[in-house]
Amino acid sequence: MSSFNDIKPPKLSPQLGAIHPINQVKDFLIDLLQGYGFTAVDGPEIESEEFNFDMLNIKKTHPARQMHDTFYVNNKSKVLRTHTSPVQIRSMLDSNPPLAITSAGKVYRKDDDATHLPMFHQVEGMYIDEQVTFSQLKDLIHKIIYAIFGQEIQIRFRPSYFPFTEPSAEVDILSENGKWLEVLGCGIINPVVLENCNIDSNKYSGLAFGLGVERIAMLKYGVNDIREFYKSNLDFLSQFK
Amino acid sequence: MKFLYKDLLNFLSEKPSKKLLSEKLFQLGHEHEIAGDIFDMELTPNRGDCLSLNGLARDLNVFFGKVQPYKIYEGDILPLNFNFKNLSTDACPKISFLEIEIEGAIAAYKPYLENYFSLLGNKKVNFFTDVSNYISYELGQPTHCFDSSTMNNQLTFENKICQESFKTLLGSNINLDGKNCIFSVDDKIISLAGVMGGKSTACSSQTRKVLIECAYFKPEEIIGKSIKYNLVSDAAHKFERGVDIQAHEKVLRRFVAIVQDHAVIKNFKIQTFDDAAIDQSRIPFDLERVNKILGIDIEKEKYLMILNKLGIEINNNEVNVPSYRHDISSQNDLAEEIARVLGYDSIKSKPLDIKNNLNENIKHIYKFKNFLVQNGFSEVINFPFTSSKDKKSITIDNPLDSNKRYLRTSLKSSLLENLQYNERRQNDSIKLFEISDLYSKDDQTNQERKLGIIISGRRGHNYADFSKKLDFNYLNQILNEGLENDIFTIEEISRADLKTKKKDKIFYTEVLIENIPADMYKDYKPIEEKINFIKYQPVSEFPSSVRDFSFSIVDFDKYNIVIDLISSLDDDILKHAYVFDFYENKKLKEIKVGVRLIFQSVLCTLSEEEIQKTLHRLLKPILDLEGVSVPGL
DSSP, rough: OGGGGGGOOOOOOOOOOOOOHHHHHHHHHHHHHHHOOOEEEOSSSOOOOOTTGGGOOOOOGGGSSSSTTTTOOOOOOOOOOOSTTTHHHHHHHHHHEEEEEEEEEEESOOOOSOOOOOOOEEEEEEEEEEEHHHHHHHHHHHHHHHHHHHHTTTEEEEEEEEEEEEEEEEEEOOTTTEEEEEEEEEEEOOOHHHTTTTTOOTTTEEEEEEEEEHHHHHHHOOOOOGGGGGSSSSHHGGGGG | EEEEOOOOOOOSOOOOOOOHHHHHHHHHOEEEEEEEEEEEEEETTTTGGGSSSHOOOOHHHOOOOOOOOOOOOOOOOOOOOEEEEEEETOOOEEEEEEEEEEEEEEOOHHHHHHHHHHHHOOOOOOOOHHHHHHHHHSOOOOOOEGGGGOOOOOOEEEEEEEEOEEETTTEEEEOOOOOEEEETTTEEEEEETTTTTBBBOOOTTOOOOEEEEEEEEOOHTTTTTTTTTTTHHHHHHHHHHHHTTHHHHHHHHHHHHHHHHEEEEEEEEEEEEEOOOOOOOOEEEOHHHHHHHOOOOOOOOHHHHHHHHHTTTTEEEEEOOOOTTTTTTHHHHHHHHHHHOGGGGGOOOOOOOOOOOOOOOOOOOOOHHHHHHHOEEEOOOOOEEOOOOOEEEEEEEESSSOOOEEEOSSSSSHHHHHHHHHHHHOEEEEEEEEEEEEEEESSSEEEEEEEOOOOOOOOOOOOTTSSSSSOOOHHHHHHHSSGGGGGOOOEEEEEEEESSOOOOOEEEEEEEEESGGGGGGGOOHHHHOOOOOOOOOOOOSSEEOOOOOOOEEEOOGHHHHHHHHTTTTTTTEEEEEEEEEEEETTTEEEEEEEEEEEEOOOSOOOOOHHHHHHHHHHHHHTTTTTTTTOOTT
């Protein structure tokens, strides 16, 4: 029969916390893109209209610039960036091609419902060199999508419209229930944007793409309501250890 | 924009199935949903030219051929001598007016017109307005009908600053302010141009003489007006995206033809005020550039054929863009046209070898975050909007919630809210952190990246920590493992102002990320080890129930069996189970193991009966052991 001396107290299992699932997905994507040769760069969340809109070929009359879509601060002198694309502009102004950057962070739009939030996260990438083509963009996008969703996933490219890319595409994946789900926007950088950043568009061309981090997280984790990510509920967060 | 499948087929030579039509619309970039015979289109904002049957058919011509299924009035039309003054030709470079007078009653609507209302669910208003709405559906050009009997004096168009009330034809009163495109008679506004007409000049079922206005308004003058005045306007939707400045005569001749189908026309006259110097968009022919953009090698004949089918002509080595295609102005735009027709999925991928001038990656404090996680801290992300203002706060000019119009300058209040939220959800051990950029202003906008940490409650749920509280010393000790002592200050947050009955002390600290030592900026893990995409389980919104048991073990041979059984407890409604107490009573030769079971359902509040039933099932294998008991159970 065992004695007191044989008794060992129960093992003290560590009580782990968790990195926020949105940051887990964001970091995963940034690491992935760094592995492809992109350099991670950062930019401010409070931006000038010039960098957030004008330089990206988003005209003064574009609906996105209206007060009902964009947060303005300091007596309309600045905006809360509506996308991470101003970081592309800053990179193009700072460095000469060839240039491959990726940027991730918070962006803001004046939305608030079950599928949209006033703050969410984007990850973007941009590559500029001589003779960058749409067919190369497709190669890169396939690699990214396969890395996130697996090699078996079915992908569809659709024409779309973004003022800063031309041609532009949206990329869908086929879900298990047979529905196409949009996961990524991309395109060939509009020559107007290159010229705005003093890059010779006759010599250089570029590609750009952007993903919504919440969108990817919702699909990968099976979260249906985007608001769950921002309740700071430990019962929710502790699942992502 | 919604259309009937059969209506679009009338515009096409070939008659594709719904499935094939849907596939080709997607290939061309026209998203949609299908419900029965109705296609509900979600067109990109640069393709205003496709907001009609005619426009979609023009785009689909390359696949199915396009025909003109409708008749237009081909005869001569008398000139109208209309008293009109355009004071803002920049905003409205071209405008046409058609005056029609009919006699007698309106015949029953022909099927093409009737179906537009009955099958698409559109609401009839009056005959002339109904024709106007139908033509917009068919040809994409909005027109507006004024009852001629209400228009005795000069009509004036002007883009000007207004500050007056205006009653729309739907009866709502709107207060105009700022710059607006308006039509006026005798200085009284009768129509918010490009958006909605007014009540005072609206047609009715009695109208027999009508003035139809057909205009080109510059998109930038119309954008945002319908949202600003909360008006639902199909006309504004189209003008904002750009209509065809060359289409007026065709549209008005079609109007005449439809009226002729339904009534006897006494007379009709037309007049156009054209102040536009039409500058057709021309792009140099450069197939090599288009091939380079796409990374393909399309032949000249095929390139020309595709452009031709899209209505784009080549003359004198120049690509002439049709007046309805406001989205084409460069070689990249032409490349997109080719890619759309070939199909994006048909363009083969080519390997990309990335060359890069930049080598410096931004530094992430993965290691420090992982250190916190290992110690039980969970990361949160909060919105930056707050009601708290300090002298450096940045103000949001147009907040979503007017009570939260400032950007936070500290993480404290957000983390305090997170802590209280979790306390209300019966969480008794809370360790949270957040890393975020914070913004403030003095002479300029300042940006700081900060880490905030908040703790309160039990140190942990293990028996070693259960009865200890999270306190100053705990946090100080944790932080001192990774940080220099002089870069953080721990404060106790008083509960005096918090609406809570909790007594546990709250401690908080905020650290500038730039002060965190460089050796905390390392520790990348390989990607495949970095993330585990678990399938999330919905979180319960119902209260949990706690049950504590103290197992007395006098047969020490059973000790390990008991511990194993406790660690393997499992049930759908068992949220947590842990050993919160362990005591060896050498005097009584007894081991005490305290176990806490927390029950919660995602479906409902659990009844005592449900909990007892589950408890009985879970505990029976333990209590059946000889020498193991729960005193008092």
